[in-house]
Amino acid sequence: MRKSKQENRDDAAKAISLTMKRLMTNMRLLLEAELESDGMTLAQLRMLNAVHEESDISSAELARTCYITPQSMQSLVVRAEREGWIKRSPSPRNRRILTTVLTPKGKKAYERAIELWAVLSHDMWAETKLEQMQELNAVLSAAVDRLQPRLDDLHQRQSAKRKSA
Known part of the structure; x- marks a missing residue:
């Protein structure tokens, strides 16, 4: 029996979704392996990227930006602070809120991670x-x-x- 046009579209959509999932999974695995040598996780890279994009950001805003819970973000922030990648200080608008900025060491770690991502991205799309x-x-x-x-x-x-x- 021949498939209808809609069934063919649905099959094509499913194939695209599966291929995109494989692409993202493979990219993530390779990037995580590269970042691991620098002692960084992909979640930490997302957090550093958010801080890079918006300086003086609170942990709550970071959690929303990175689509993770505030509790998960807190552990990322604590580790990043311990690594010397970020510095937190009271917000001038609300002293009870700590805002986050990249340190020079954090900027260097972030730039190195983005460089690793760019190499993988270049290889992926080279042809x-x-x-x-x-x-x-x-x-x-x-x-x-x-x-x-x-x-x-x-x-x-x-x-x-x-x-x-």
Whole structure:
């Protein structure tokens, strides 16, 4: 029996999703292995990236930015502070909140990690033409945009659930 056009689209969507999952899993495994030699985890790199993007950020804001719990972020922050990658100090707006900035050592660790990521990314896309990369990015960005309202709704439900607990 021949498949309908919709069934073919569904099969193609499933194949793309599985390939994207393999791509992200492989990239993550390779990046984690590279970062391990510098004593860094991927979660720490995400945190350092967030601090790099927005200096003087609180741990709560970091947790939201990195999509992890405040408790998990706290352990990342404590370790990063112990490693000398970040410095925390009271916020000028609210002395009870500690804000986080990268130290020179943290900036160097962050730049090294980004360099490792860039090498893997370069190797991954080496045989792909720029136009293909741009088209793929546009297609994936549109897919992400279509899912964003559902993700926003999920975050709101989770936040409401935490507040009521």
